[in-house]
Amino acid sequence: MSTNSQSGQPAKSWHGRLTAQADGATARLIASIDVDYRLARYDIAGSIVHAQMLAEQKIIARDEFRAIREGLNSIAADIEAGKLPLPMELEDIHMVVESALIQRIGEPGKKLHTGRSRNDQVALDLRLYVRDAIDELRALIADLQRAFVDLARRQGRIVMPAYTHLQRAQPVLAGHALMAYVEMLGRDDERLADCRKRVNVSPLGSGAVAGTSLPLDRQRTAELLGFSEISRNSIDATADRDFLCEFCFACAMLAGHLSRWAEDWIIQSTAEFGFLELADAYCTSSSMMPQKKNADTLELIRGKSATALAQLVGMMTLVKGLPLAYNRDLQDDKRFLFAAEEAMRQSLAVAAGIVSTASFRADVIAARLDAGFLDATALAEYLVGRGLPFRQAHHVVGSLVGQAEKLGKPLKQLSLDLLRQACDRIGPDVYDFLGAENVVKRYAPAGAGGEKQLEEQLAWWTEKLE
Ligand code: ARG
Numbered sequence: 001m002s003t004n005s006q007s008g009q010p011a012k013s014w015h016g017r018l019t020a021q022a023d024g025a026t027a028r029l030i031a032s033i034d035v036d037y038r039l040a041r042y043d044i045a046g047s048i049v050h051a052q053m054l055a056e057q058k059i060i061a062r063d064e065f066r067a068i069r070e071g072l073n074s075i076a077a078d079i080e081a082g083k084l085p086l087p088m089e090l091e092d093i094h095m096v097v098e099s100a101l102i103q104r105i106g107e108p109g110k111k112l113h114t115g116r117s118r119n120d121q122v123a124l125d126l127r128l129y130v131r132d133a134i135d136e137l138r139a140l141i142a143d144l145q146r147a148f149v150d151l152a153r154r155q156g157r158i159v160m161p162a163y164t165h166l167q168r169a170q171p172v173l174a175g176h177a178l179m180a181y182v183e184m185l186g187r188d189d190e191r192l193a194d195c196r197k198r199v200n201v202s203p204l205g206s207g208a209v210a211g212t213s214l215p216l217d218r219q220r221t222a223e224l225l226g227f228s229e230i231s232r233n234s235i236d237a238t239a240d241r242d243f244l245c246e247f248c249f250a251c252a253m254l255a256g257h258l259s260r261w262a263e264d265w266i267i268q269s270t271a272e273f274g275f276l277e278l279a280d281a282y283c284t285s286s287s288m289m290p291q292k293k294n295a296d297t298l299e300l301i302r303g304k305s306a307t308a309l310a311q312l313v314g315m316m317t318l319v320k321g322l323p324l325a326y327n328r329d330l331q332d333d334k335r336f337l338f339a340a341e342e343a344m345r346q347s348l349a350v351a352a353g354i355v356s357t358a359s360f361r362a363d364v365i366a367a368r369l370d371a372g373f374l375d376a377t378a379l380a381e382y383l384v385g386r387g388l389p390f391r392q393a394h395h396v397v398g399s400l401v402g403q404a405e406k407l408g409k410p411l412k413q414l415s416l417d418l419l420r421q422a423c424d425r426i427g428p429d430v431y432d433f434l435g436a437e438n439v440v441k442r443y444a445p446a447g448a449g450g451e452k453q454l455e456e457q458l459a460w461w462t463e464k465l466e
Pocket of ligand 1: 036091
């Protein structure tokens with residue numbers, strides 16, 4: 001049996017029962033310290049609160065609690081400074097911290113794990129970790145939303161095409177297109193906030209699966225750790241990883257949104273589009289082609305959606321078909337959690353900078369605005385205003401577009417004669433309705449792509465993001 005030299009403790013908490021030494025490969029398979037060291041602060045915070053409650057319940061003595069707290073704080077400082085060894089044989093962060101504690105303070109350290117299992121401990125650590133991760137991601141999302149809103153304020157009045165099927169559809173203000181991303185991110189933020197409600201439930205005191213005969217005060221530890229409630233069922237509390245699946249889903253959805261934006265902007269910054277200029281700082285060049293300016297940061301953000309989606313699939317696969325309650329499979333949950341969070345943190349940390357340094361090329365957009373008959377729908381609606389049923393109007397305009405295409409002209413350059421040959425309800429006022437700029441001025445309903453709707457969106461989001 002290997003022993004912890006200073007305390008004479010067995011190196012592993014369960015070495016009273018099992019005495020065989022794992023070989024290297026087995027120890028590596030069993031260990032999770034390579035990833036779960038990231039839970040250290042949360043593990044220690046949870047342990048301090050658990051010990052405080054044990055003392056308040058007179059399960060351990062006050063001075064034992066004080067020794068535990070002091071020991072744990074010194075361990076936290078050493079971990080922070082990278083000074084605490086993280087030996088694989090101790091498996092995970094829970095055992096590393098506990099064995100360091102026993103090494104430092106002796107007897108009282110052996111009382112920390114009273115009424116507790118690594119099963120409720122890891123569930124607690126994960127919940128504390130995810131709660132912070134959600135708060136940090138939400139702050140980063142808000143930064144990105146603000147960057148979009150600012151760009152919409154700076155250049156939002158430029159008239160540009162909106163696309164469906166990546167074909168020119170109808171004209172909109174550029175700000176309207178930008179605010180679409182703000183909406184998407186707003187839902188991501190809501191999803192994270194909603195997930196947080198189910199994260200913020202304390203499992204501590206559930207033990208290994210059934211609780212304990214010791215009189216733990218679960219409300220007290222929950223309150224000290226800022227949880228809004230305690231779990232009602234110890235089996236569920238130790239087996240539940242729904243909150244990780246939800247978090248991974250929220251990340252995957254967010255990543256999907258970021259990748260749609262990235263794709264739009266990659267396209268819009270090509271020579272073929274020329275709509276958008278990205279700051280050099282967010283682009284890279286080619287080792288061979290001297291002229292290149294590639295939107296690599298956007299491509300990487302688009303690519304991170306694969307990482308995020310993969311973690312969701314992995315996380316959900318991990319819990320599928322697991323018998324209740326805790327199974328060691330769950331140890332790998334952290335790998336998915338950390339990878340999903342890291343991908344989103346990396347993407348969001350750069351995204352706001354890309355947006356706040358980008359600019360639309362108003363000249364290029366304007367020079368090509370007549371292409372693609374962006375005003376065709378508006379012309380059909382002009383005819384509706386002259387009493388023509390929409391289906392007929394659609395047909396009339398369709399044939400006019402066909403003629404205009406042959407002549408190589410936009411609709412607004414067709415003569416009144418030619419227009420009236422297609423439909424005699426067309427009057428000379430039609431030219432006030434044609435052309436992308438005129439179309440945008442007439443957008444009527446809430447949420448449409450015009451000026452007053454943009455003002456409304458900017459006002460709504462500015463207040464929300466304050
Ligand atoms: N490192 C483990 C995990 O993350 C802790 C729980 C181990 N529990 C057990 N009964 N072996 O899941």
